[in-house]
Amino acid sequence: MAIVGMGALGCGIADLLARAGVGMLTIVDRDVVEITNLQRQTLYTNEDAAAGLPKVQAAQNRLLAIDPGLTVRSHAVDLTHLNVNQMIEKSVQVVLDGTDNFATRYLLNDLCVERGIPLCYGGVIATRGMQATLTPNSDAETGACLRCLFEEPPPAGTTPTCDTAGVLGPAVSIVAAAQATDALKILLGHQHLLSRSLLEFDLWSNQRRRVDLRGSKRVDCPCCGVHRKREFLSGRNGDEPPHLCGQLAVQIPGNPSGTKIDLESLAQRLASHGRVTGSKVFVRLEQASALPGWKNAAVITVFADGRAIVRGTEDVSQAKGLYAKLIGM
Ligand SMILES: [Zn+2]
Numbered sequence: 001m002a003i004v005g006m007g008a009l010g011c012g013i014a015d016l017l018a019r020a021g022v023g024m025l026t027i028v029d030r031d032v033v034e035i036t037n038l039q040r041q042t043l044y045t046n047e048d049a050a051a052g053l054p055k056v057q058a059a060q061n062r063l064l065a066i067d068p069g070l071t072v073r074s075h076a077v078d079l080t081h082l083n084v085n086q087m088i089e090k091s092v093q094v095v096l097d098g099t100d101n102f103a104t105r106y107l108l109n110d111l112c113v114e115r116g117i118p119l120c121y122g123g124v125i126a127t128r129g130m131q132a133t134l135t136p137n138s139d140a141e142t143g144a145c146l147r148c149l150f151e152e153p154p155p156a157g158t159t160p161t162c163d164t165a166g167v168l169g170p171a172v173s174i175v176a177a178a179q180a181t182d183a184l185k186i187l188l189g190h191q192h193l194l195s196r197s198l199l200e201f202d203l204w205s206n207q208r209r210r211v212d213l214r215g216s217k218r219v220d221c222p223c224c225g226v227h228r229k230r231e232f233l234s235g236r237n238g239d240e241p242p243h244l245c246g247q248l249a250v251q252i253p254g255n256p257s258g259t260k261i262d263l264e265s266l267a268q269r270l271a272s273h274g275r276v277t278g279s280k281v282f283v284r285l286e287q288a289s290a291l292p293g294w295k296n297a298a299v300i301t302v303f304a305d306g307r308a309i310v311r312g313t314e315d316v317s318q319a320k321g322l323y324a325k326l327i328g329m
Contacts, residue, residue: 001183002026002092004079004108006055008040008167009122010098012176013183015043018063020184024071025063028087029055030078030317032292040169052292078317079104081235084111094183096120100162101324102153103232109146110233112136113224118186120179121146126165127204129175132213133182133194136224142196144216147223149198155259156252156306156329157266163325164269171203242320245309248295250319252329254307261306266327273326274298285326293318302327 001022003010006029014025033041033048033055041055048058056074063072075087084107088095095112097120099105105121112119116137123130136145178199185193201208219225231237237256245251267276267283274287287298290312298312300322308327310319323329 001094001096001187002028002088003096003098004028004088004104005098005100006041006043006059007031007037007098007100007162008042008169008172009124009176009179010055010096011041011043011059012172013096013098013180014059014063015066016177016180017183018066018070020180021067022184022187023069024073026073026075026087026089026092027056027059028075028077028079029059030076030321031055033058034292036163040167040172078320079107080241081107081233084108084233090115092117094118094120094186096179096183097122101329103324103329106146106153106237107232109134110223110230113145114230114233118182118191119146120182122175122179124167124171124175125160125162127168127171128200128202129171130198130200131175131178132198133179133186135186135191135194138191140217141214142217143224144213144218145221145224148216148218148221148225149213151222154328155255155257155261156323157255157261157302157327158259159328160269161325161328163273164328168203171201174201174203175199242316242323244314244316248311248314250310250313250316252306252308252310252320252323254303254305258305260304261302263302263304266302270326287312291318291322298322300326 003013032052033044035049043059043062054076056076060072060074113136118135120133134145136143196214198211222229242252263283270276270285274285277284282303284301290297294313296312300310302308
């Protein structure tokens with residue numbers, strides 16, 4: 001099994017699966033542990049944050065302390081179409097989604113459809129959670145993929161992120177438990193016991209519903225339908241990759257669709273993360289101190305089409321990670 005994203009969901013899933021005795025786990029994450037993660041990311045400690053350990057390293061230490069017999073393959077990388085086939089080995093039977101961004105989630109959907117393996121999708125934001133296990137290896141009645149349900153990811157900068165909206169720890173536990181349970185059902189050969197539905201809830205307002213997914217597989221789905229484009233896996237999804245643009249500066253390209261961001265509400269979301277300035281055409285966030293592993297304190301300038309210049313690092317994946325957390329991608 002592979003868990004992609006070792007944030008709140010990834011920690012919850014890995015803890016449950018390790019204690020269940022799954023024997024082998026592949027974990028992938030590009031970030032380091034920060035003190036603000038500890039409220040919801042249950043594998044990590046104050047010492048991990050103080051040492052600025054990569055999340056996969058801190059997670060591996062903890063998981064091996066729980067079960068010394070567990071084999072952990074950990075990858076501290078930014079998952080892209082170029083490395084995903086290498087990082088998620090061919091022997092992986094199930095992929096569990098612990099990602100914090102849509103770009104990686106849609107890449108995983110393409111990979112799982114291509115290989116015909118299940119994707120345990122999950123997401124938590126603020127007090128809300130969502131979970132569904134998608135099985136592209138099953139029949140037309142039950143084999144919907146993520147893009148059958150949500151054809152396109154929302155444009156960058158148009159949705160709140162875990163770092164700007166926060167996450168209620170207990171909501172994470174529910175989604176992670178449901179994902180881990182489904183993975184165990186699949187591992188034990190009980191795929192027929194999967195619920196074939198999308199769970200949605202808001203713990204704060206006590207709302208909960210299940211959407212029946214049977215019959216939602218689409219013949220014209222851009223991923224699993226007749227066209228089978230799989231743009232995210234082939235790198236042809238129209239996104240120019242982030243790249244270095246000058247000393248200690250990385251450019252994150254804008255929305256390929258040209259969708260505009262509401263800069264005023266973005267400025268409000270960023271207000272608790274540093275000094276925010278701007279105008280009608282951009283918003284700038286200046287952080288007070290350098291993040292672990294960064295050369296300087298981050299300065300992010302975001303334009304209305306989602307394009308951003310991230311200063312303070314020359315590491316493209318660090319810049320991309322911060323953009324995903326604060327702006328959303
Ligand atoms: Zn599909």
